[in-house]
Amino acid sequence: MIELKNVTKKYGQVWGIKDLSVQIEEGEFVYLVGPSGAGKTTFFKLLAAQEQADSGSIRVGNIEVERLHREQIYKLRRQLGIVLQRDLFFPRLTVKENLETCLSALEVPQEKWGLRIEQALASVKMGQMTERLPAQLSVGQQKKVALARALLNQPPVVIADEPTANLDVKSAKEMMQIFFRINQAGTTVLMATHDSTMVNSLRHRTLEIQNSQLVRDDRQGGYSRFADEKDVYVW
Numbered sequence: 001m002i003e004l005k006n007v008t009k010k011y012g013q014v015w016g017i018k019d020l021s022v023q024i025e026e027g028e029f030v031y032l033v034g035p036s037g038a039g040k041t042t043f044f045k046l047l048a049a050q051e052q053a054d055s056g057s058i059r060v061g062n063i064e065v066e067r068l069h070r071e072q073i074y075k076l077r078r079q080l081g082i083v084l085q086r087d088l089f090f091p092r093l094t095v096k097e098n099l100e101t102c103l104s105a106l107e108v109p110q111e112k113w114g115l116r117i118e119q120a121l122a123s124v125k126m127g128q129m130t131e132r133l134p135a136q137l138s139v140g141q142q143k144k145v146a147l148a149r150a151l152l153n154q155p156p157v158v159i160a161d162e163p164t165a166n167l168d169v170k171s172a173k174e175m176m177q178i179f180f181r182i183n184q185a186g187t188t189v190l191m192a193t194h195d196s197t198m199v200n201s202l203r204h205r206t207l208e209i210q211n212s213q214l215v216r217d218d219r220q221g222g223y224s225r226f227a228d229e230k231d232v233y234v235w
């Protein structure tokens with residue numbers, strides 16, 4: 001379960017998040033929408049302890065994020081897989097080596113690496129790409145590997161910041177199908193997106209942030225309050 005209570009974050013004089021409270025239950029699929037600069041990435045960074053809230057409380061599973069010391073971050077990483085907008089890889093390491101580096105950082109015993117990597121890459125249908133360098137992958141394939149990396153620690157929650165950005169419609173649909181499969185297997189998914197057609201096509205709970213504030217929490221989904229019923233993809 002994820003819970004934010006009256007969370008506020010300011011960058012100097014600029015609001016990142018303003019008095020935001022929300023609760024997300026285990027196994028939910030939730031979209032986070034809102035205009036550029038609304039505060040979506042800040043929301044994720046606060047959850048991932050990459051930024052600190054000025055006030056309020058944040059809970060991910062049984063972890064109180066704002067009370068977590070730097071050396072305890074690994075506990076949060078067990079709960080939360082993170083796919084960011086600009087995910088970085090080591091350019092001179094293969095896909096497999098990149099994932100191994102991550103497992104090493106997560107302090108996963110080495111005898112488990114092979115199976116973890118195999119399972120994570122299989123879940124994003126990238127099992128054949130282990131020996132490729134990042135530059136030898138398409139943007140869509142890189143995004144899939146980034147998702148595989150987030151899944152390495154088999155976290156109960158995955159947060160993804162615009163995972164379909166810069167993908168063509170076919171690749172975006174493929175990516176969404178992967179997320180839905182992960183969700184159906186029990187993982188909670190929280191996804192920030194500007195892809196209005198996708199949000200309107202595949203309806204799920206939708207949180208809308210505007211000017212750093214949560215302005216809508218809609219169980220029926222829809223990119224905006226006035227979502228156009230015709231603005232959908234055909235599957």
Ligand SMILES: Nc1ncnc2c1ncn2[C@@H]1O[C@H](COP(=O)(O)OP(=O)(O)OP(=O)(O)O)[C@@H](O)[C@H]1O
Nearest residue numbers: 011014015016034035036037038039040041042043
């Ligand atoms: N490190 C930072 N320093 C100062 N201001 C920041 C910083 N990070 C974000 N902001 C500001 O906080 C506000 C929220 O930004 P955020 O990146 O969370 O928006 P967003 O909804 O993710 O936007 P986008 O859809 O373009 O990614 C914006 O006004 C932004 O300029």
